[in-house]
Amino acid sequence: MTIFLSTLMVGLRLGSIYALIALGYTMVYGIIRMINFAHGDFIMVGGYTLVFTMPVMTEKLGLPAWTGVVFAIIVCAIVGVLVELLAYRPVRKKGTGMSALITAIAMSLILENLAQAIPAIGPNPKIPQVIFPASSLTLAGITIDTTTIYTIVVAGAMMVLLTLLVKKTSFGRAMRAVSENKKAAVLMGVSVDRTILLTFAIGASLAAVAALMYIAQYPLVFTTIGSSLGLKAFVAAVLGGIGSLPGAMLGGLIIGMAESFTVSYISSAMADTFVYLILIIVLLIRPVGILGKNVREKV
């Protein structure tokens, strides 16, 4: 029972982080039908911003370390907007879906290499400071550290906020309109370019929050931190149904749980294998993902 509960908590905290990142993939895909492979690297950007700003917050301003996330959100949003403005938009206006995809892969590599070229970052991994003071709760015989609880709560809160934003605000309406039909949205007076830019900014901000929660749990920041994390989150988005916000959350949680339970009950070396196996099986049964919409292509 102890093992089961502890496995559940590990699965939940991994799943919450995957879900936060998957939301970024799914939002961008929903609006421009492009997979933003550089999204994983936004986590790296957020991680390094936190490494450099948190000491300032605690030592100079006497604030808690996590307040550095404000800067991480700003920097990530700027990087997200710049990536869209400088790379994706010009390519999208000129080329095909394939060239946009290749641009995304290129952006991912460029961000990783640029980071390494910055002297303050360099080749060695960085260790961020303690973000949430260590303490734990004992519940039903197992100890849960508070960072795990914060991760789950923050991820839940971000999802609620994002849903409200999409469902209740005029920007959310514009987003949904652009996602459904770009031309019609223009006719209704929606600025498509601006909506896409804002979507990138929001997606990247979510990556900054994910970075905070991830390095609070796993305090090691390196330039390729986003590649395997981004890949798992992308799988989560596809599994849940890419383009669907609840799908991304569900997909993230399923992937996190699958990983954690495989380690505890099947084989600890095979965790990643099972994650991808689940993806293949689900896609065979439901090609659009669990909550994906079946949209028929009009000829």
Add this chain to the structure above:
Amino acid sequence: MKRMIALLLALIMMCGIAGAFAEDTVKIGIIVPFTGTMSLYGECMFKGATMAVDEINANGGLLGKQVELIKYDNQNDETESRNGFNWLIKQDVELIIGPLSSGTTKAIVDMANDEEVVLLTCTATNDALDEEDNFVFRCCYKDSFQGTIGAAFCYLNGYKKVGAIYCAADTYSKGLYDSFAAGCEKYGIEIVETASTASFDSMDVTNQFTAMIEKGAELVYTPYYYNTIGPLVVPQARSAGYTGVILGADGFDGVPDYVVPGADLDIYNNVYWNNHFDPNADSEIVRSFVSRYQALYNNETPNALSVLPYDAVYMFATAINNAGAADAESVREAMSDTSAVYELVTGTFTLNEDGSPNKGATMFEFYHDTENDRVDFRAISVINELPEVK
């Protein structure tokens, strides 16, 4: 045109003469990373080797010749190591030290045997490297010895039920686990649980440690590097509620620089590991080496990575003096002599038939230095020979 050819020929001849002059030095090549993720290690290695070469030259060189150290930056990359090897051969180098990792060393082992150049690695611990060896030697112990040392530590300290967590996909981690498991069998220690991680670099081992607690492991063997042990493995183990011993190998060197600032440093107590060298060892040769090293390099304390290349240069020196010649064939012959004794900083030893040294390991523990509020390490025992089973 004829004049041109004559000029060219004259030039070539001059180069030849210059080459003949250059023969008056003993050339030692060193292939280590000066750039890339392992650059800090490469710098340490070069410092140690340079210090040894300068000392030898100040004392009149080898066989009356000065020693010349020629470096090549391999970026810890296999292809670059091959390029470096070829480049050094073109410089008439017949004795090479390096590379850093087992993978990059493996890349040039066959080339060294084919080209008949002596390769002396001081940090590659993988077992397979010197098995079919002619020209390959090492001055560090092998993984099979390191893993067995771990098992011997359990045996000597009375741990009966142990567990292990390793990365099956990594050569270093898997090699150490295999020899640890074999050692445990030899010493009658029960491995109650074995778990693995999919990645060597980033991981969550909370579930693995929860299973260890459930199975009652008193000690868990975790062959990983400092970059995951410091920030990930030890904190996760302790927060999963595991209070027992965590045991590792030479990859733990460097953990104090990789602890999380602001974390509870008591969690690093009860963590043990073996290494090649103890800078605080109570021996004249070590004390003298450390003080000379510190005088030379800004009071920096030498680590295993700087002392092993230092020793490697002196191994070459001993072999050259024994052989009375500095060409690859004579040096190889001298180093193949299993009765030749090397009195070096990392110990006094002979080489076995494989070309690996017979030497012991020092066991270390981490502790919370409360005065300076940091994690430090100290030697707790030296295992010179593997204990016999009673």
